Amino acid sequence: MSQLDVKTAEFYDQFWPKSVPVLDKTREYVAMTVSEAHVGRALDAGCGHGICSVALSERADQVVGVDVSSECIQTARKQAEHFGRKNISFERQDLQNLSLPDTSFDLVWCWGVAMMAPDPMKVIHxxxxxxxxGGVIYLGLYLKTWLTPFHxxxxxxxxxxxxxxxxxKFVCDFFTALTHVHGTLVGRQTNLRTDNIxxxxxxxxxxxxxYKTFYSIEEIVExxxxxxxxxxxxxxxVGRIKSATIFVVKAVRNA
Ligand SMILES: C[S@@+](CC[C@H](N)C(=O)[O-])C[C@H]1O[C@@H](n2cnc3c(N)ncnc32)[C@H](O)[C@@H]1O
Incomplete structure (x- = not known):
């Protein structure tokens, strides 16, 4: 196995197994985002919990889910089994050193992943x-704003x-309380995900x-x-977490 980003793997080993999103909302978001009704092969790059792989498998002949975390791969396999999806396979790999053949996917889904690698450009390349x-990439990345240095x-x-x-726990509870106070002050609920997270x-x-890296939309499009x-x-x-921090670029490879 090629070199793995162990720190990120350890973080997500303990994170996704305890916070799997619900399929319905993820399926809705994938349907709203992906304009291709059906594709041959799809890659879920940084599949985490595997719920996006399940949603993608409903519009692809075959899905490959890749993640650096072994616990994520196990969780994702359980989800595929739970939803009876037989057209998904999962592999533990680091996307920085991705070992999959050139030009082998019609659709690549990489949402909230690349910017967590020590070298996100290796992932994107x-x-x-x-x-x-003629294939398409959906890439969701953190948006660079004036707040980024504070975050x-x-x-x-x-x-x-x-x-x-x-x-x-103190930090997570503190920012949760702050979120509720902000929601009350502006008269709406903010930062709430509908997918059970x-x-x-x-x-x-x-x-x-x-690791985290933030990008401007222009530099990624360019x-x-x-x-x-x-x-x-x-x-x-306005990604699936109704967040001010993610943007999604759709990129179609010239034929
Ligand atoms: C924020 S989660 C996003 C999961 C899923 N794509 C989603 O949209 O809910 C980031 C995922 O990317 C994986 N990841 C981060 N860096 C990676 C890398 N270099 N190679 C493979 N997976 C990576 C993590 O293990 C984690 O499961």
């Missing part, structure tokens, strides 16, 4: 490499000083991953264009 001419300072603080179970889990996923893709941002700050 591998996604481009495995996409067939990053908080993440480093949390990982350095607030990393024991009780301190981590608690705010505490969202806080943990925001402030505790070992990156795809330089590499022979037609790219557009299709969701700007």
């Amino acid at each position: 591998n996604l481009m490499r495995v996409t067939k001419p 990053e300072l908080t993440r480093h603080f949390c990982r350095t000083f607030m990393n024991g179970p009780r301190r981590k 608690s705010i505490q889990a969202q806080v943990e996923d925001w402030y505790y991953p070992p 990156l795809f264009r330089r590499n022979g893709f037609e790219a557009n941002c299709i969701q700007d700050r």
Whole structure:
């Protein structure tokens, strides 16, 4: 097995098995995002819990789910079995060193993953490499905003000083309370996911991953264009977690 990002694997080993999203909402989001009604081969790059793989398997002949975390792969396999999906296979791999053949996928789904690698560009170049001419990549990344340096300072603080179970719980509860207060003040509920992921889990996923990189939409669209893709941002700050922090670019490889 090629080299793995062990720190990220360890974080997600303990994260997704305890927070699997519900299929219905994920299926709705995939249907809203993916415009291809049916494809041959799809890659769920950084499949985590495997629920997106299940949703994709309803519109692909075959899905391959890849994740760096062995516990995620086990969780994803259980989900595929639970939903009776026989056209998905899962592999533990690091997307930075992805060992899958060139031009082998019609659709690549990589949502909330690439920017968690120590070298996200290696991941993105591998996604481009495995996409067939005429094939499509859906890439969801963290958006760089004026708040990014503050978030990053908080993440480093949390990982350095607030990393024991009780301190981590304190941080997650604190930001959850803050979210509720903000929701009350602005008169609406903010940051709530409808797919059964608690705010505490969202806080943990925001402030505790070992690596994070933020991008502007323009630099990612330009990156795809330089590499022979037609790219557009299709969701700007309104990903499936109704978040101000994720944007999704759709990139079609020139035939
Ligand atoms: C925020 S979760 C997103 C999971 C899923 N794509 C979703 O949309 O819910 C990030 C996932 O990417 C995986 N991941 C992060 N870096 C990776 C890498 N270099 N190679 C493979 N998987 C990676 C993590 O293990 C984790 O399961």
